[in-house]
Amino acid sequence: MIEVENLTKFYGTLPALRQVSFTVDQGEIVGFLGPNGAGKTTALRILTCFMPPTSGTARVAGLDCQQRSLEVRAKIGYVPENVPLYMDMTTHRFLTFAAAAKRVPRSRQRKEIGRVMEVCDITSVADRIIGHLSRGYRQRIGISQALLNDPPILVLDEPTIGLDPTQIVEIRSLIKELGTERTIILSSHILPEVSQICQRILIINKGQIVATDTPANLTAQLQRNLRVHLEVEGPENEVLKNLSGMAGILDVKPTDGPNTYLIETRRGEDLRPELARTVVEHGWRLRELKLQDLSLEDIFMQLVTDEEPGEDEE
Amino acid sequence: MKGTFTVYRKELYRLFASPVFYVVAFIFLALVGYFFYASVAYYSLVSFQAGSEPFLAQQLNLTDMVLEPFFGSISIVLLLMVPLITMRLFAEEKKTGTAELLFTYPISDRGAVLGKFCAAISVLVLLLAGTLPAMILLEVLASPPWPTIIGGYLGLLLMSSAFVSLGLLASSLTENQIIAGALSFGALLLLWIIGWAESLASPILGSVFKYISLLTHFDNFAKGILDSRDVLYYLLFIILFLFSTLRILESRQWRG
Helix, strand or coil: CEEEEEEEEEECCEEEEEEEEEEECCCCEEEEECCCCCCHHHHHHHHCCCCCCCEEEEEECCEECCCCHHHHHHHEEEECCCCCCCCCCEHHHHHHHHHHHCCCCHHHHHHHHHHHHHHCCCHHHCCCEHHHCCHHHHHHHHHHHHHCCCCCEEEEECCCCCCCHHHHHHHHHHHHHHCCCCEEEEEECCHHHHHHHCCEEEEEECCEEEEEECHHHHHHHHCCCEEEEEEEECCHHHHHHHHHCCCCEEEEEECCCCCEEEEEECCCCCCHHHHHHHHHHCCCEEEEEEEECCCHHHHHHHHHHHHHHHHHHC | CCCHHHHHHHHHHHHHHCHHHHHHHHHHHHHHHHHHHHHHHHHHHHHHHHCCCHHHHHHCCHHHHHHHHHHHHHHHHHHHHHHHHHCHHHHHHHHHCHHHHHCCCCCCHHHHHHHHHHHHHHHHHHHHHCCHHHHHHHHHHCCCCHHHHHHHHHHHHHHHHHHHHHHHHHHHHCCCHHHHHHHHHHHHHHHHHHHHHHHCCCHHHHHHHHHHCHHHHHHHHHHCCCCHHHHHHHHHHHHHHHHHHHHHHHHHHCCC
8 A cells, every 4th residue: 555665754954754664554554663853844844745754755546646646645544643733723614625625525525524523523623723623622633634534544733642541442443443444554763652553563763663563472582581579488699699589580689679680581481480489499489470471661772773783984 | 537526626615614714705805895895985085086186087097096006915915815825735744643634535736736736726716706896896887898807817817826836845844834934925025025125236137036936927917918928937936846755755765
């Protein structure tokens, strides 16, 4: 559905994207994840034909974004970052403009506007002036205009930024719902959000894609050493000595809490049964034994920080 | 030209929804009304005096004493007011980010420029129509030469369209409305008075100055003279500035 090849974009001499390539299949929900200023918005703006790349090509449904811009635009519903809207228009008036702009035939406009207002639950504010509405409503209006004329692709730039927790949950479930029949690309710098909504994640940092996979695979792939959290009652010196002497254990460290230890074991080896046995054999009292998952947050930090030395060499 | 009418309707709605239009219209009509009253009052005063001076009476006519100053004063007020209407057209969209919506809808750049241009022209037509009661009043009091009046209004329409095209370019250059307003006002004023430099410059340069002046070409219209050169001048002016606006908008395609 979307094919991007060697996309590069410079703002003056500042590179925003460097040789970015990726594809998105029909019906996928893909998340762009990266710190602020990583190039997420730039990539989305190129896809939506707002600006052209310095070099490289972007194709949507087989159409080049530069050469057949108007046709591409007709296939995409786009909600820009911070949802710019005409603040002095009423919701209904704005959607009428958007529907006409998206070439919804006049006879169908009323029905189509009714439909998107229903989907986004904004029928109650149809006659209110957009500038007087809350951030949550504006976000919904932004999404509703993107849905006009039923585009096969939705592009959402930071769809939950600036919303309160309830609104975030609502918008996320709305996106999931919409994703059942559409291709969706969204960007975010919030990890749990992306891992909840998206089937695939593209991690982007400093204008380059540093990883791409499903949330589960990313976690599995990048988990280096297993970490086990252990809480045990017993003489600290002895515990430390005995445990670090075990095969497969790399490091044992006491942590902040009383009688708790963080144990690092080699990749792929689950030593929890052995640990439990050792503890029991010595007559200490076992309180807790738990595998610590490397969260997406940790993976993200690893990727984003690990890449740095490599970049300096360039 | 895809989307011209859509953008036109949206722009017109926003122009009428904002208080700017009403303030501009009020001040415009108040000033024009005052100028009309002043020239008619002066005309009637001179007419009384002419009753005892047959030579003076021969010189008197409505065109020279009422219509020409009337159209001249409208053109000055328009020079001041048009930048206020055009300055927001693109600058505001850029500032608030709605440009990102507008230019990702399947609307061509040409459609956007033309739609905004036509919307501003419509507002000006409405303003000019607001001055028509003065002409009707004149018809009641005297018998003014209607061809001259029609010519004058045609000139005003062409000239204000030229103002709008320049204002649109200024607005596309910046995201700051004040800068757009100042730019278009300054440029219009310069193009207005540049003809005065005629006598200071060399003969060739002087005639160029005179020719590119917005004022020179309006004088004929205000006298009721319809010259194809003047019409052509304004049309070329409009096309040049609309084209430049389009190029500026397209430049986002290659500027970093």
